[in-house]
Amino acid sequence: MMDKEERRFAGFILSSDSETEILRSLMKGERRFSDLQKGLGMTSGRLNYHLLRMRSFGILSRKRQGIGYELSKKGKRIAEKYL
Numbered sequence: 001m002m003d004k005e006e007r008r009f010a011g012f013i014l015s016s017d018s019e020t021e022i023l024r025s026l027m028k029g030e031r032r033f034s035d036l037q038k039g040l041g042m043t044s045g046r047l048n049y050h051l052l053r054m055r056s057f058g059i060l061s062r063k064r065q066g067i068g069y070e071l072s073k074k075g076k077r078i079a080e081k082y083l
Contacts, residue, residue, distance in 0.1 A: 006074055006077065006078060009057040009058070009059065009074070009078065010078045010081070010082050012057065013054065013057065013059060013078065014082055016050070018040070018042065018046065018050050019050050019053070019054055020083070021040055022036065022040065022047075022050055022051070022054065023054075023059070023071070023075065023078070023079050023083065024079075024083060025039060025040065026060070026069060026070060026071045026075070026079075027071065027076075027079050027083065029070070030063055030068045030069065030070040031068060031069055031070075032067055032068050032069075033047070033048075033051075033067070033069070036051075036069065051069060054075075057074075058072055058074050058075075059071065059072060059074060059075035059078065060072060060075055
């Protein structure tokens with residue numbers, strides 16, 4: 001069961017088309033920054049903004065010495081419940 005904080009973060013993430021697309025992409029597994037950028041067609045600055053925001057909410061975590069991104073447990077719960 002999601003707590004109030006997770007519902008609030010889900011609202012923030014899902015109110016942004018860009019962050020929703022990042023969430024969908026990461027549901028398929030870990031992605032490198034360059035792969036996300038290419039797949040989503042975002043500038044590096046825009047993608048970096050959204051990734052930092054999502055990390056600050058605890059939705060994402062970094063892998064491979066900071067090269068890859070993946071959904072955290074909280075991110076997976078949000079994706080499973082709302083997407």
